[in-house]
Amino acid sequence: NAGVMQNPRHLVRRRGQEARLRCSPMKGHSHVYWYRQLPEEGLKFMVYLQKENIIDESGMPKERFSAEFPKEGPSILRIQQVVRGDSAAYFCASSPTGGDFQAFFGQGTRLTVV
Amino acid sequence: RKEVEQDPGPFNVPEGATVAFNCTYSNSASQSFFWYRQDCRKEPKLLMSVYSSGNEDGRFTAQLNRASQYISLLIRDSKLSDSATYLCVVNAGGGADGLTFGKGTHLIIQP
Numbered sequence: 001n002a003g004v005m006q007n008p009r010h011l012v013r014r015r016g017q018e019a020r021l022r023c024s025p026m027k028g029h030s031h032v033y034w035y036r037q038l039p040e041e042g043l044k045f046m047v048y049l050q051k052e053n054i055i056d057e058s059g060m061p062k063e064r065f066s067a068e069f070p071k072e073g074p075s076i077l078r079i080q081q082v083v084r085g086d087s088a089a090y091f092c093a094s095s096p097t098g099g100d101f102q103a104f105f106g107q108g109t110r111l112t113v114v
Numbered sequence: 115r116k117e118v119e120q121d122p123g124p125f126n127v128p129e130g131a132t133v134a135f136n137c138t139y140s141n142s143a144s145q146s147f148f149w150y151r152q153d154c155r156k157e158p159k160l161l162m163s164v165y166s167s168g169n170e171d172g173r174f175t176a177q178l179n180r181a182s183q184y185i186s187l188l189i190r191d192s193k194l195s196d197s198a199t200y201l202c203v204v205n206a207g208g209g210a211d212g213l214t215f216g217k218g219t220h221l222i223i224q225p
Contacts, residue, residue, distance in 0.1 A: 033213065042201070042217030043158065091157055093213075102148065103213055105157040 002027070004094050005074075006106035013082045013113050021077040021109045025094030032075045033093045033103060034067060043091065049075060082113045118204050120216035128224050131192050135219045137202030138184045146205040147178055149187050151198045152218065158201055161187075189221075197223045 005024040013019050025032050030051050035043040045059040049069035060067065064082075069075040079086055089110050093103035117140045127133045139147075147164035162169065164176040164185050175188040185202055202216040 035215070043215040045214065089155075102160050102163065105159070107157050110155075 004029075004092055004104050004106035006090075006092050006109050008109060009107060011109055011111045013111065015083055015113055016081050019079040019082050019086070019111055019113075021079075021090050021092075021111070022074040023077070023092030023094075023106055024074040025092075026104055029094035029096050029104075031095045031097065032069050033095075034075070034077050035091045035093065037089045037091065037108075039088070046077070046090075079111075082111070084113050087111055087113045118202055118214050118216040120202050120219050122217055122219060124220040124222050126222050126224055127192055129192060129194055132188065132190050133192055133221065134186060134188045135200055135202075135221075136184050136186050137216050137219075138182075139202075139204045139214075140183070141204065141214075142183060144183075144204045147176075147185050148203040148205075148213075149174075149176055149185075150201040150203050150215075152201055153198050158215075161200070192223050194223050194225060197221055 004026055007022050011019055023032060032049045034046040036046055037043045047054065047060050047067045048056040049067060051069055052071050064080045066078045077090060089108045091108045092106045095103050119138045125133055149161040150158040151161045152158040162171050162174060162176050164178045166178055168177045173190045177186045187200060189196055199218040199220050201218045204214050
C-alpha cells in the first residue's frame with residue numbers, strides 16, 4: 001500500500017511562471033490537506049479538500065493559489081505567476097475521514113522560484 | 115484559525131538525559147492531539163497520539179491537561195537519533211478545520 005505520493009519532489013520555476021504540485025493520497029483516503037512550510041518556519045495549513053469539494057480554504061492566499069481534488073486523479077495545488085516568496089516546501093497529507101484522524105504526509109514538493 | 119504555541123528551542127540535551135516539551139493551544143473545543151516528529155527537510159511523521167488519560171510508548175510519554183489547555187511530551191534516556199523537531203498538533207474536530215500545527219521544538223541530543 002503506497003503512501004501519500006507527491007510529485008515532483010523538487011520544482012524550479014522562474015518568476016511569473018505557473019507551478020503545479022500533485023498529490024495522490026493513500027489508497028482509500030478521500031480527504032486531502034495541503035500545508036506550506038517556509039524555511040525555518042512551522043507548517044501552515046492552506047486548504048482541506050474532499051473529492052470534488054473544497055471544505056476549508058481559509059489558509060490559501062486570496063490570489064494566484066488554487067486547489068482541486070477531482071473525482072479521478074490526484075489533488076492539484078496550482079500557483080500562478082509565482083514570486084520568490086512562494087519558495088517553500090509544500091506538503092500534502094491524506095486521511096480516510098475528517099475529524100479525529102491521523103494524517104499521513106507525503107514527502108513534499110520543494111518549490112524554488114528563481 | 116486557532117493557535118498552537120511551542121517553545122522553538124533549540125533544546126541542547128546530553129545523551130541519556132530526560133527532556134520535556136510543553137505545548138499550549140487556544141481552542142478549548144479541540145478534541146484530538148498529537149505529537150509529530152520532523153527530521154530536517156523531511157515530512158512530518160506521527161510520533162504518538164495524546165489521550166486524556168495520558169499515554170506511554172517506550173521512552174516517550176504524552177500528557178494532556180484540558181483545564182490548562184496544554185500538552186506535554188517527555189523523552190527519557192534520550193538517544194542521538196531523537197534529534198529532530200517535535201511538532202504539537204491539534205485537531206479542533208468537526209471535520210472542517212484539519213490539523214493545526216505548532217511551529218515545533220527543535221531538539222539536539224549531544225554525545
